[in-house]
Amino acid sequence: MRELNVLWTQSHGAVLSYIRSIVVDFHRADDVLQETAATVAEKFDEYDRTLPFAPWALGIAKFKVLEYLRSSSRDRLVFSEEVAESIAGAFSELQIKASDTEIALEQCVSRVRGRPRKLLEMRYLRQTSVEDVAQATGMTSTAVRVALHRIRKSLLQCLQDQLPGLYGGNHLPRGRQ
Structure with missing residues (x-):
């Protein structure tokens, strides 16, 4: 049930x-x-x-x-x-x-380790504010925002690599991650 x-x-x-x-x-x-x-x-x-x-x-x-x-x-x-x-x-x-996207995203997130993983979990699983994440990690709010942006960009690239048909084969340039 x-x-x-x-x-x-x-x-x-x-x-x-x-x-x-x-x-x-x-x-x-x-x-x-x-x-x-x-x-x-x-x-x-x-x-x-x-x-x-x-x-x-x-x-x-x-x-x-x-x-x-x-x-x-x-x-x-x-x-x-x-x-x-x-x-x-x-x-x-x-x-x-x-x-398919959910499964691919889970696989991509499972590859994130260390501090980036901690930032993801704090911000999105626990829904902690950026300011509170910064305080808990000893980072500035700006540094947290930049790190989260890079992590999201990396996850998007991972999704595009795993599911190219859903993204029309468009990939982010490798040098801009």
Whole structure:
């Protein structure tokens, strides 16, 4: 149950966005979301854990949206089933890319060691202000900002190296890291 809660929490925004992109009435969209959540919970044992969760949940949402479209077929403001399926495919693709980026970012961050790692953790995991990070590390605020900028730039380069397709092959010049 905990696994389902974590996965649903991570995917909830994408599922809701997909539903609301097609179901224009917010109340009906919330109804479709509730039906989707119930079906996801009922069918969670069937979920293949080797595949990303969000596209699976979006697939269920797509069927719930299609059911809604069929029941509302007389409403002039309803999308066709083909449009709904096309939008679902786009959302699934975006979620897969987001999952790939998260995995790549975790790998890139795991390579950061020493003081840069400490700065990242203080600033972004603990959400410590730059001034407090500076005080805790004995650095100036300006030095912390510069170091964080360099670390972020290095992480971006790492992401671009790991996922060139997502960045159109654009890489930062090696000499400017």
